[in-house]
Amino acid sequence: MLNVVLIANPETRRVELFQQALTRAGLPAAELVPYEELLAGRCFLDEWDTPHLWFRFDAPERNFAVDRAFIAAGAEVHDTGQHQRIGAIAAYQLPADKGRILYPRQWYLGWRQRLREWARQIHGNVFSHPEDIIMMFDKIQCQRILANHSIPTPHSLTHHLSILSYEHLREQMDAQDCQRVFVKLAHGSSASGVVAYERRNHLERAITTVERVVEQGELRFYNSRKIRQYSDPYEIADIINFLLNESAQVEAWMPKARLEGREFDARVVVIGGKARQVVLRVGNSPMTNLHLGNDRREVSALPKALSSEYWQKMLYTCEQAAACFPHSFYCGIDLLIAPNLRDHYILELNAFGDLLQGITWQGWDTYTTEIAMLLEQI
Structure with a gap:
């Protein structure tokens, strides 16, 4: 009997859907351990030690008390970066400020530290090993791993060096003959801290989920579902400098294939080494994340000019990308299909990218597929 x-x-919502999948499989409900309890030291993972035990870490989202605890944990970690810093006690006292991007690098350092501690406590198996989660949560490191395994990825301007500032970015764009780039917060999720930046002649433009706010002389940055455009170089510099200081992946802004007159990409969920559920994300902006108001389509809506042969090659590339993280039973992969419907690139891997509501494979949602495939393999 599988115990989770x-x-x-x-x-x-993830908890509810996963518990429903266990029920459908005739399995007992998972024992739920809240992140808040673990972080407060009110329980420890080595308290669970029974046969056929599997641990599943899910996204630590939508809980500001948990965010504060990870930021506080990050205060303990030495790091040479230029990111903003706050002490542990002050981190616990941070006031809620909805949407504000708060200490993302320090949050990641705390997340990494705690995951490694929890990994040492585990007696049993894991759906995704903490070290794999740590690597996928760092876009710079993740893209380097993919490139080193010959997985097609957009050209990375940060593959061999760190870009330190807005001016340094402009210099590197000139040196690497790249007029359009994506600047992505290395430890962001759900398109938080993403900028599509382009320069043409003496003009420049940034399309982004970042809202730049100045209140009482303080410069703040917020994650917004409303896509914003900036053309003032000083405002763009503020945003890009903030992201680079917090650690950011910089890569070529690649053109995408079109569907219904708009650009699209695909989220592919790889489970047990096989590409299963797929959702197409049809974009109204360079960011195609569904929560930003973009449209979803079933895989049956793929352009008819995309041959079955090339589509299978693309899914195989997704499986190869997932194989770079062999201790993860599942992950979500963002797949870019080029306008020629042949070339393709892996944009990102998401350790918790399996929340695809309403998208099925052989009638199963992602969580049901995960449980069924795991039972086949153990």
Whole structure:
């Protein structure tokens, strides 16, 4: 009998869907361990030690108390970066400020530190090993791993060096003959801290989810579902300098294939080494994330000019990308299909990219597929 310990924030939809999948499989409900309890030291993962035990870490999202605890944990970690820093006590006292991008590098350092501690406590198996989660949560490191395994990825301007500032970015764009780039917060999720930046002649433009706000002389940055455009170089410099200081992946802004007159890409969920559920994301902006108001389509809506042979090659590339993280049973992969419907690139891997509501494979949602395929393999 499969027994699951689920580490998650109880209020998230993910918990409900995963528990439903266990019920459908005739399995007992997962024992839920809230991140908040673990972080407060009120429980430890080595308390669970029974046969056929599997631990599942899920996204630590939608809970500001948990965010504060990870930021506080990051204060303990030495790091040479130029990111903003805050002490542990002050981190616990941070006031809620909806959407504000707060200490993302320090949050990641705390997340990494705690995941490694929890990994040492585990007696049993894991759906995704903490070290794999750590690597996928760092876009710079993740893209380097993919490139080193000959997985097609957009040209990275940060593959061999760190870009330190807005001016340094402009210099590197000139040196590497790249007029359009994506600047992505290395530890962001759900398109947080993403900028599509382009320069043409003496003009420049940034399309972004970042809202730049100045209040009482303080410069703040917020994650917004409303896509914004900036053309003032000083405002663009503020945003890009903030992201680079917090650690950012910089890569070529690649053209995408079109569907219904708009650009699209695909989220592919690889489970047990096989590409399963796929959702097409049809974009109204360079960022195609569905929560930004973009449209979803079933895989059956792929352009008819995309041959079955090339589509299978693309899915195989997704499987090869997932194989770079062999201790993860599942992950979500963002797949860019080029306008020629042949070339393709892996944009990102998401350790918790399996939340695809309403998208099925052979009638199963992602969570049901994960449970069924795991039972086949153990």
